[in-house]
Amino acid sequence: MPPAFKSVAVVGKSDAASLPDVLDQLVALLRRRGVAILMDPPTAGASRARPDEIAEMAELPARSDLAVIVGGDGTLISCARLMADRGVPLVGINLGRLGFLTDVPADGLEGAMEAILSGESIPEQRMLLNGSVRRGGETLFSALAMNDVVVSRGAMGSMIEIAVTVDGEFIYTLRADGLIVSTPTGSTAYALSAGGPILHPALSAIALVPISPHTLSNRPVAIRSASRVEITLVRGVDARANFDVQAFWELEPGDVVAVSAAARPATLLHPKGYRYFAMLRQKLRWTERTS
Secondary structure (H helix, E strand, O other), X not given: OOOOOOEEEEEEEOOOOOHHHHHXXXXXXXXXXOOEEEEOHHHHHHXXXXXXXXXXXXXXXXXXXXXXXXXXXHHHHHHHHHHHHHOOOEEEEEOOOOOOOOOEEHHHHHHHHHHHHOOOOEEEEEOOEEEEEEEOOEEEEEEEEOOEEEEEOXXXXXXXXXXXXXXXXXXXXXXXXXXXXXXXHHHXXXXXXXXXXXXXXXXXXXXXXXXXXXXXXXXXEEEEOOOEEEEEEEEOOOOEEEEOOOEEEEOOOOOEEEEEEOOOOEEEEEOOOOOHHHHHHHHOOOOOOOO
16 A cells, blocks of 8 residues: 655754654654655754755645654644645654644654554644734734734833724723733643633634733633734833744834634644543643542
8 A cells, every 4th residue: 555645744853862863763664664755954964864855944845745743842833834834734753841732752653653654643633823913004024823922021021001802893901911812722832821721622712811911800711713803002112922932023002913813724643542631631740530
């Protein structure tokens, strides 16, 4: 039977000493399966085994039909934004700390990848956000986010004041350290630390989570994913919008940050036996009933 995937992009980023060994193991497995291997230049530099082709990150989605990420959740998130437009699914091999998204342990790589390459996996779609910054009617910046879009005070700034609308309806003026607009994927990231709810990935919802609000009645709110959120900076020095903490834009009073669900989701492939709540129990160290 021919492989389910003929061309695989391998992206590795980690400060773990085991990265070259894991890349070598992965490359050997892919070669046994007769799969063409592509790598970006930094990954090729970290690997002792040469890929079939080296290409810049921006070129990988058009040349591959599967992406295997070796590292942490941050690396997978940055790759997911690239791969989503082409519908390229992603598999994460965890060399990071928690690994909410990179859920294949490095010591279980062989069995999990053999099954996935044979088409035995659990596909899951994850919403992305499309965020932009407008000033005077002109769009200055736009980016995708898999976790969240955050409007917040800067390192040297004090509390900011923002006006929030959903689908054109005014919701509130918020004085706070900022506001997190989170996907279900991002609900276990910064939004969770700020007291937001955990949203199951199957939910079509977006969470609005205030960061240290001045008025304690400003609580997290979940809205439908089809909504369009607009955040206007009313007052604040050194404020900024950030997208997955990987892209930033400095804001001025009057700037509007618009956020809505992106047209295409990212697709993750989980190993057989994956269960979302089992993952949460492990990562968040929830206790289990034993009787």
